[in-house]
Each structure stands twice: as structure tokens, then as C-alpha cells.
Amino acid sequence: MKLLCNYYVTLKCNAKCEFCNIWQDKDNFHLQEQSLTEIENNLRALKRLGVKIIDFTGGEPLLYPHLVAALHLAKKYGFYTTITTNCSLYPQYATRLKGLVNMLFFSLQSTEETVHNAITQANLFDKVIESIKVTKQIKQKVSLLHTVTNANIKDLAKMVKFAQKNKCVLRINPCFSYFGNVELAKDFIAQIKKQSEKSYVVVNLALLKFIEDGGNQINNPACQAVNSTVVISPDNYLILPCFHHALQKIKIENNLYELHTTKKIKDMEKQVGKFTFCQDCKITCYMRASLLKKYPYLTIKSWLQSLKEMMRKQT
Numbered sequence: 001m002k003l004l005c006n007y008y009v010t011l012k013c014n015a016k017c018e019f020c021n022i023w024q025d026k027d028n029f030h031l032q033e034q035s036l037t038e039i040e041n042n043l044r045a046l047k048r049l050g051v052k053i054i055d056f057t058g059g060e061p062l063l064y065p066h067l068v069a070a071l072h073l074a075k076k077y078g079f080y081t082t083i084t085t086n087c088s089l090y091p092q093y094a095t096r097l098k099g100l101v102n103m104l105f106f107s108l109q110s111t112e113e114t115v116h117n118a119i120t121q122a123n124l125f126d127k128v129i130e131s132i133k134v135t136k137q138i139k140q141k142v143s144l145l146h147t148v149t150n151a152n153i154k155d156l157a158k159m160v161k162f163a164q165k166n167k168c169v170l171r172i173n174p175c176f177s178y179f180g181n182v183e184l185a186k187d188f189i190a191q192i193k194k195q196s197e198k199s200y201v202v203v204n205l206a207l208l209k210f211i212e213d214g215g216n217q218i219n220n221p222a223c224q225a226v227n228s229t230v231v232i233s234p235d236n237y238l239i240l241p242c243f244h245h246a247l248q249k250i251k252i253e254n255n256l257y258e259l260h261t262t263k264k265i266k267d268m269e270k271q272v273g274k275f276t277f278c279q280d281c282k283i284t285c286y287m288r289a290s291l292l293k294k295y296p297y298l299t300i301k302s303w304l305q306s307l308k309e310m311m312r313k314q315t
């Protein structure tokens with residue numbers, strides 16, 4: 001069942017995070033991005049496919065000029081929406097986004113300005129702080145998305161205190177490897193678990209267990225990327241099996257629903273998680289919707305924890 005769409009509206013970005021390679025490919029900055037008509041055609045098809053959640057992602061999604069209009073359309077079709085921003089443009093978009101985003105994430109890599117700016121190679125720390133203040137003024141709930149690496153894990157307790165002090169949910173996201181970058185070492189998982197019971201903290205316990213167990217195994221794959229998640233590129237291609245290891249790009253010509261009835265996609269649904277590059281994969285973006293079957297108790301426990309923290313007052 002298709003549950004989620006990772007809708008890449010742009011691959012432009014004004015940061016250069018060390019654990020991301022989107023900004024490294026200059027071709028990403030010259031893609032012909034979608035018109036609103038193409039977005040609406042795809043949203044209609046996604047509805048027919050049974051998708052519930054649209055994650056408008058990037059790049060920096062606020063660099064896509066039609067993002068607000070796209071969110072209005074997503075709401076018109078009844079989708080649950082999420083975006084993650086590096087905050088460079090959030091303050092100027094805040095009021096226009098209010099009511100359109102069910103889960104808003106701000107990327108924050110450290111509580112220290114110099115460290116955050118060094119990791120993202122952009123002077124965005126002040127923008128994150130300003131954006132948090134704006135959310136309080138307009139009563140918009142927000143989660144801080146913190147990517148934990150072998151270098152910044154030592155400051156995890158500080159991050160938790162920062163989130164608690166600012167009354168924002170902290171989502172702890174272990175760094176995964178996909179372009180030769182170093183993933184979070186298994187030995188550090190226990191330190192994340194230690195923080196998981198604290199207020200304002202959300203951790204995917206199923207994902208932590210999955211990492212401890214070594215990630216996806218090609219002889220018994222957990223990954224449900226093609227089955228659970230539709231991936232669309234800014235220039236309107238369907239990406240298979242996943243964005244990070246795109247084996248096929250199929251041009252969408254107002255036929256996203258019909259494409260999903262083709263043998264090509266049915267075959268890909270059977271092969272997903274079994275490719276050589278899938279061995280040991282821990283790419284979070286696809287595991288969110290894949291781990292219920294493998295770890296039902298931990299997945300449901302984490303969903304409930306997330307719900308509880310999102311209900312918590314943030315002002």
C-alpha cells in the first residue's frame with residue numbers, strides 16, 4: 001500500500017551540509033521544476049493510489065517558488081503534509097505556511113552557532129533561532145530535526161536541554177550513509193536510547209533496533225520503498241527504487257496512477273531491498289514506512305511517543 005510521497009520540489013539548496021550530497025551536484029540547480037498544473041495532476045494520482053502523507057522535500061523546499069500554492073493544493077486533496085527547512089527563508093514565509101503544514105521540521109545540528117554553521121557550511125544558526133521565535137508568535141508547532149553523527153553525538157544531552165528550554169520537539173535522526181559518507185556508529189545507539197524517555201524528545205525506536213541489527217538484509221529485506229513510498233523528482237520523473245539509489249527515472253506525463261499498474265513497477269516492487277546496494281542500508285526516509293512489519297511493538301510505541309510529544313504545549 002502506498003502511504004507516503006517524498007515529493008522533491010527542488011534540489012536547489014543554500015546550505016552545504018556535510019552528511020548530504022544534494023548541493024554537490026551542480027546539475028541539481030538547473031532542473032526544470034514542476035508547474036502547479038503538474039503538481040495538481042500528481043496529487044490527484046497520489047490520492048487515487050491511496051497516499052496519505054506528502055513530504056514536500058528538497059533541497060531547501062522553500063526555494064521552490066510554488067511551495068505555498070502546492071501546499072494549498074495538497075490540503076484541498078486532504079493530504080497530511082510535512083516539510084523540513086533549513087530556516088533560511090522560514091521567517092518570511094511563516095504566516096503564509098500556517099495551517100498548511102501538519103508537521104514542520106527545522107534542521108538543527110548543534111546548539112552552538114559556530115558548530116551548526118560549520119556542519120551546514122552556511123550562516124543559518126541565527127535564522128533557526130529567529131524561526132523558533134516566529135513559531136511561538138504565530139502558535140505554529142515545530143520539531144527540530146537533529147542529525148546525529150559520530151562527531152556531534154557528544155552534545156546530544158545539550159540538544160535535548162535546548163529543545164526543552166525552547167519547548168520544541170527534538171527528533172533525533174541517526175546519520176545514514178549513501179554516498180560514501182560515514183554513518184553513525186552502532187555503538188552510539190545506546191546514547192540515543194538514553195534520551196528517548198525525556199520530555200520533548202522523539203526517537204524512532206524501531207529504526208534504532210534496525211540499525212543495531214545491521215540494517216536492510218537483501219536475503220530478507222525490510223525495505224518497502226517502492227511499495228510504501230512514491231518518489232517524484234523536481235523535473236517530474238518517478239524515481240525507482242529510491243531517491244538515494246535511483247536505478248530508473250520514468251517521465252511522468254499526467255500518468256502517475258497508470259504507471260503504477262505497469263509490469264515495470266510491479267517488478268520493482270518485488271525487487272526492492274534486494275539489490276546489492278541495499279545490503280546494510282539504513283536510509284531513514286524509506287524505513288519510516290517499512291519497519292511496522294519487522295518491529296511492530298517498537299514502531300507503534302514510537303508513533304504513540306511522537307503523538308504524545310506533538311500534543312505537548314509549545315508556547
Ligand code: SF4
Nearest residue numbers: 013015017020059086
Ligand atoms: S539543508 Fe538539507 S538539502 Fe540542504 S544541504 Fe543540508 S541536508 Fe542537504
Ligand code: SF4
Nearest residue numbers: 223241242278281286
Ligand atoms: S534498501 Fe535502501 S537502497 Fe535499497 S531500495 Fe531501500 S532505501 Fe533504497
